[in-house]
Amino acid sequence: xxxxxxxxxxxxxxxxxAVAQSTDVPDNLEKLGNFRTTGTTDxxxxxxxxxxxxxxxxxxxxxxxxxxxxxxxxxxxxxxxxMAVGPQGIVTFVGTRKDKVWAVTDRNKxxxxxxxxxxxxxxxxxxxxxxxxSKDGFLYIAEQNRVLLFPAAEFFYESPDVAAFSLVPQGExxxxxxxxxxxxxxxxxxxxxxxxYISLGQPFNVTPRDKLELYREIGIGGIIRMKTDxxxxxxxxxxxxxxxxxxxxxATGDLWFTDNQVDGMGxxxxxxxxxxxTEMGQHFGYPxxxxxxxxxxxxxxxxxxxxxxxxxxxTVAHAADxxxxxxxxxxxxxxxxxxxxxxxxxxxxxxEPIGARVMVTRIAEDGxxxxxxxxxxxxxxxxxxxxxxxxVAQLRDGSLLVSDDMAGAxxxxxxxxx
Numbered sequence: 497x498x499x500x501x502x503x504x505x506x507x508x509x510x511x512x513x514a515v516a517q518s519t520d521v522p523d524n525l526e527k528l529g530n531f532r533t534t535g536t537t538d539x540x541x542x543x544x545x546x547x548x549x550x551x552x553x554x555x556x557x558x559x560x561x562x563x564x565x566x567x568x569x570x571x572x573x574x575x576x577x578x579m580a581v582g583p584q585g586i587v588t589f590v591g592t593r594k595d596k597v598w599a600v601t602d603r604n605k606x607x608x609x610x611x612x613x614x615x616x617x618x619x620x621x622x623x624x625x626x627x628x629x630s631k632d633g634f635l636y637i638a639e640q641n642r643v644l645l646f647p648a649a650e651f652f653y654e655s656p657d658v659a660a661f662s663l664v665p666q667g668e669x670x671x672x673x674x675x676x677x678x679x680x681x682x683x684x685x686x687x688x689x690x691x692x693y694i695s696l697g698q699p700f701n702v703t704p705r706d707k708l709e710l711y712r713e714i715g716i717g718g719i720i721r722m723k724t725d726x727x728x729x730x731x732x733x734x735x736x737x738x739x740x741x742x743x744x745x746x747a748t749g750d751l752w753f754t755d756n757q758v759d760g761m762g763x764x765x766x767x768x769x770x771x772x773x774t775e776m777g778q779h780f781g782y783p784x785x786x787x788x789x790x791x792x793x794x795x796x797x798x799x800x801x802x803x804x805x806x807x808x809x810x811t812v813a814h815a816a817d818x819x820x821x822x823x824x825x826x827x828x829x830x831x832x833x834x835x836x837x838x839x840x841x842x843x844x845x846x847x848e849p850i851g852a853r854v855m856v857t858r859i860a861e862d863g864x865x866x867x868x869x870x871x872x873x874x875x876x877x878x879x880x881x882x883x884x885x886x887x888v889a890q891l892r893d894g895s896l897l898v899s900d901d902m903a904g905a906x907x908x909x910x911x912x913x914x
Contacts, residue, residue, distance in 0.1 A: 524618045525644075528660040536618035536656040542572055542598070544612065552905050555882045559873040561909065564829070567871060570908040571600045571609035576899040578683055578740075578819055579889040579906070580627035580635060582650040588889070589615060589627045589635060589649065590899060590906065593681055597624045597637060599653045600906065607895065607908055615649070617656045625681035625740075628692070630724065638682035638694050641675055642666040643726075663692075663726045670696060670716055679738040683819070688749040691721045691728075697738035701759050702794045703783045717782065719753065735779035735804065736771075737786075741819040741887070745859070747834060750774055752808070754817035754838060757787025763846050766790035768811035770820070770838070770857055770867065778805045787813070808865045815851030816841035819887025825894025828911050832856065837870065837896060839885035849879050854888060854898055854909075871898070871909060 524534045543549075553569050561567060575592040582588065590598040599615040602608065626638035635649035643664035652658035669682075679697030687693050698717035700707070711717045712734060719733035719742065733739075733751070742753035751773040757766045766787025771780055781804040786792040788810045811817050820838035835858045842852035853872035859865045874883040884902040891897060895910040 524620070525660055525662065528616075528618065528657060529662075531659065533657050534618040539613040539617055539656065540596070542574060542612040544572055544609065548572065552883075552903055555874070555903070556907065558876075558882075559871055561871050564913045565871075565909060565911050567907055567909045568608070570602075570607070570897060570906040571612050572904060573598050573600060573612055573899070573906050574904040575901050576886065576904060576906055577625050577681065577901050578627060578887045579897055579899055580629045581889050581891060581897070582635075583629055583631060583633050584650050585892040586650045587653055588891075588897065588906075589637075589653075591625045591627050591637065593623050593625055593901070595621045595624070597621060597627065607891075607893070607910070609906070615653055616646070616658045616660060619644075619660060623680050623682075626683040626694070628684040628686060630686045630690075634724070636663060636684055636686075636692055636724075638684040639669075640680045640682070641669045641672065643669060643684070643692075643694065663724075664722075669694070670714060671710075674699070674710075674714075674716060681740050683740055683742065685742055685744065686724070687721065687744055687751070690724065692724055693719055693721045693732060693742065693751070695719050695736070695739045695742060695753070697736075697740065702786070702792050708783075719751070730776075732776050733773055733778065733780065735782050737782045741817065741838060743821050743836070745834075746822055746824055752820070752822075752836060754820055755780065755782070755787075755807075756816055756818075757790075757813065758783075758792055759814070759845060761786060761790070761793070762813075763848065764813050767807070767813050768815055768817045769807040770809040770811060770817065770836070770865065771805065772808040772863070772865070773805070779803065780805050780807075808863075809857055809867050811840070811855070811867060812850055814843040814846045816843060817855070818885075819889075819899070821888050821890055823890065823896075825890055827894030831858075834859065836865075836867075837888040838867075839888055839898060841886055842875065842881055842884050849875050849881065851875075852881055852884050854885055854896075874900075 588600045597615040601611045603610045623640040635646040637644045645661045645663040676699030678699045715731040721732045722729040738756045755769040840851035852874035856870040857867040883900045887899045898907045
């Protein structure tokens with residue numbers, strides 16, 4: 497008998513010892529993990545037309561791009577944060593910093609979404625910022641203090657009940673006593689080694705000394721990795737303040753990630769960072785460095801006790817570099833193949849706002865990198881934000897999606913050469 501993709505996915509999920517449900521998870525997760533219905537019937541649908549959508553389209557008329565590129569509204573998605581495009585090209589899942597994950601579907605393939613509704617409404621999410629897919633269609637969602645696994649999300653998303661399991665049960669991603677309202681937006685990626693990599697931002701502006709050892713051991717202020725059955729957890733990256741975007745170079749397999757710098761040191765320092773990691777265990781300077789080679793006031797007089805990897809790229813201070821992706825598509829001109837597209841969310845406390853744009857970073861043959869604006873115009877002449885980009889993802893046709901949690905939208909950028 498031929499095993500279907502859905503059946504195989506569910507069978508594998510059930511066979512993984514680490515995804516068995518713990519006794520302290522919500523009842524609906526228990527039910528879904530045992531393939532039982534919850535009684536939930538209602539979805540929340542998001543209106544895609546009307547004055548609100550037209551207002552967003554009006555804003556997009558002011559966005560500047562290189563010649564031949566176009567931008568348009570793909571979907572209205574409230575609080576849109578990080579995105580995961582399904583391997584089958586059926587649906588894009590969009591996380592938030594609230595309690596919703598959105599399923600965005602372009603049913604007629606005209607490159608504009610037809611439907612946006614909440615995913616798995618029978619579950620209660622807690623800051624489900626970071627969805628990511630494995631190549632074989634398993635969806636992972638990194639929450640504030642839990643990681644969920646949906647082995648066939650693209651096939652079950654039409655129903656309020658979906659097969660769902662805990663990869664990391666509630667309260668086990670970080671110690672509950674370290675939960676905070678600050679820097680809780682997790683992101684995840686499946687690496688070329690088949691493991692899941694999850695960023696764990698630390699909650700302080702500058703980490704106090706009495707937290708350094710605990711955070712180093714757990715991976716707070718770093719990136720952890722584990723097998724996709726939840727076992728084998730280890731700290732892969734240290735010395736990060738708050739990374740909210742990472743991806744793997746398809747040519748080398750190396751990890752690249754953004755990091756947000758220390759606040760309160762002035763408008764123009766320290767710089768933001770795009771970092772390049774070549775091996776496990778490398779340290780990227782924080783909290784001795786606040787960004788680039790700028791020392792933090794708290795640790796300025798201390799000798800740095802370890803070897804530090806400096807940023808591959810220093811970005812403008814306080815622009816808040818967040819989500820990023822390597823471009824592997826065929827739509828854009830050759831000069832963009834293998835480049836990093838990343839989102840600058842925009843400064844929150846700078847005297848003159850800066851950021852709110854999409855950047856492109858090109859990596860030279862010698863490994864050096866340089867970055868420049870690619871799409872900008874979300875700050876108007878009054879210094880007001882018209883949008884705040886969060887993440888960048890690639891559709892199967894080679895166009896890009898950009899999420900915006902202020903406007904509550906996904907934008908699509910494509911190239912037509914005209």
